[in-house]
Amino acid sequence: MRNFMFDFDGTLADSGEVCTIATQKAFIKNHLPAPTKQQVLDYMGLPIETFFPMLAPQASSKVLDQLFDDFRMYCTQFEDSGTKLFDGIVPTLKSLHDAGKQLFILSSNSSTTIQHHLERFKIDHLFNEIVGSDMVKNFKPDPESVNRVVHDFSLQRYQSVMIGDARYDLQMGKNAAVQTCGATWGAFNVASLRDEQPNYLINHPQQLLNI
Incomplete structure (x- = not known):
């Protein structure tokens, strides 16, 4: 990816x-x-x-x-x-960024709130784009957020993966025809992630380095 x-x-x-x-x-x-x-x-x-x-x-x-x-x-x-970052998130994001990967946040939270936290944790420079709920007309699981960054950054869908802890994240990824990855470390309902049959289901952030 x-x-x-x-x-x-x-x-x-x-x-x-x-x-x-x-x-x-x-x-x-x-x-x-x-x-x-x-x-x-x-x-x-x-x-x-x-x-x-x-x-x-x-x-x-x-x-x-x-x-x-x-x-x-x-x-x-x-x-x-x-609000705190999960263990392993910062080194994983830095490794992905250093490897030349493009990183995005597609959230149901507002873009201003997300930007505030990224600056607070000093990781805002790692991301190419943030798309909050205030920036789209159609919310998850609609694919608008994914389609937006695919279009704006001329991404290849087969090289792109949507990573989330909720079934709505995976449904959005599927609806946009990108790869999907269930993140179990923060998931409330892991079974619902499995039910979506994502391309990847991982238990630790570091596993993102191998997909």
Whole structure:
């Protein structure tokens, strides 16, 4: 592989606790039953615009908009203390970069949030492009994010791989006709990754150096 497309939350960064706390607090603030940690983690990989309506199907558009705002507010409060890179991520990214590979992040998080964390961890220079949920019209598993970087960087799809911890990442990769790689180290549901039959299923970031 020459082109590595990463999900961020749950793949590069361990941030599940932040997402869970922010979601539960936002729901409670808006007088809605707080979803369980398992419910929140199962939807990680999708943007909140997609999965909040699933968790609160009776909520009006006005309430949903308030939920989105409150979620982002709580994330801002907890994201720095609650977000860290998984072990082995930094040396793996540096090795890929030094080998001339092109690295991208395709995330359901906002591009500004991702950029903030990349700068905080001093790895922003390793990536060619970040595509956040605020930069596309169609969210995962739609292939828009992948197609965007394939087009902008004139990538060969057979030399490109989408790496993620959630089934939605793998579905997006499949829909874009690139290779797919399930990352189990941050996955909430490894069985769901296997069910997608990815081209690769790996347990450690360093294994990316051999695909």
